[in-house]
Amino acid sequence: MLLSRYFLPVLKENPAEAQIASHRLMLRAGMIKQSSAGIYSWLPLGFKILRKLENIVHEEQVRAGHIPMLMPTLQSADLWRESGRYEAYGQEMLRIKDRHERDMLYGPTNEELITDIFRTHVGSYKDLPMTLYHIQWKFRDEIRPRFGVMRGREFFMKDGYNFDVDHDSALHAYNRHLVSYLRTYERMGLQAIPMRADSGPIGGVDTHEFLVLADTGESEVFYDSAITDLKIGDRDVDYDSYEDCATVLKEWTTPYARTDETHDDALFDAIPQERQRKSRGIEVGQIFYFGTKYSEAMGATVVSESGERVPVHMGSHGIGVSRLIGAIIEASHDENGIIWPEGVTPFHCGIVNLKQGDSETNAACDALYNGLRALGLDPLYDDRKERAGGKFATMDLIGLPWRITVGPRGLNNGVVELTSRRTGHSQEMPVETALERVVAIYASH
């Protein structure tokens, strides 16, 4: 993308309403614009990242054997009356009437809809196990939206639902989700720690929340530092294997890690003192096993192997996709702006032309830009007729992890400069080498 042709309305000054770094930086980097309290328009740069995260979530869900679909944002109140949650959910649910005075709602979650779909089309244990998911906008009418997209009213979320014939199979679904979630967050450059949590209004037996450590987090968390050394990496986990998934779950749930809701002083004190950590965290996902709560209430049953009709065991699992953008920024920024991890960066590399109009400099930039694109990368070329300082400031603000600086001074010596946004470290090298280096960096992302 040529910056001269892109829409990137960056702000030099801090908007007054933004209190935390991610909110401030998202506004300044021209990613979002508030439409009303807790509701945002996603400008091109923000939208690009949102799509990237969505794709990562899709890829990891499909890899785990889950089936993508899409349910509507507006739902009829009838199904919610059936489950008993129309009354139970309270003011957080946005209720609407259509022209026929029918009660509708903007879905805060989709257990009722999915259970209805399931019960009309699935009747036999032979169809199980099955996990369906979608990534869709949700709405929760928060009393006080704040922190930008981290606590919006409208939010983009992956929610999935597993249907299993018995407890063991459902437990495996739970474990499998934990593994796939760990992988998802890791690809995004995040460390999200699974912590034992309260089940809340969804209602469940087993549940873990995934928290990203950040000072601005809403939850107080307590954990054993040993858990921060764990990595999924390239580990080959067979998602169909009960044992493989159970092993990972055990590994990640053995070190102590809890939010203040479930914190236990005695257990925490038992950790060697040098490994005790107390911090704050941003919740970016949660997995639940809730047994037959919805299937019994709504008659979602299958005929079992022995011929009797049994309610299916269910669980639900969510990843707050839009919120993740805020969480990533909270975990990865400095005083100059955002620092995107390679896995989610909106553009792979920035190209800064220090003397737009100079034929040699233009030619070198074009060669880099076209070269990177030909190799399948997505560079952002600042071809504007601006001064160097402004270009650097913009690049730092929007946080591309790598920047190639091209100017007459370097070109006289046959070199351009490759700079890491994270470390600030720069290296001079010929155009060809810079190309190869960037390609090599992204070969592993």
Next chain:
RNA sequence: CGGGCUAUAGCGCAGUCUGGUAGCGCGUCCGUCUGGGGGACGGGAGGUCGCAGGUUCGAGUCCUGCUAGCCCGACCA
């Protein structure tokens, strides 16, 4: 929903106390010089002062009502 606060140009703000032609910085547009970390100079565009009503010769400023937004708390992915 309780407590606190704000609303004036795209963004950040002054002006309100003490009523009298709506300002500053940044951004933006044009020109010249500049050219490796938000440069300099000159010129321009851009505002029903959140909305409605009232007081007054005259309201951004005073009064009443409303709306929207922000912060703290309780609540929450």
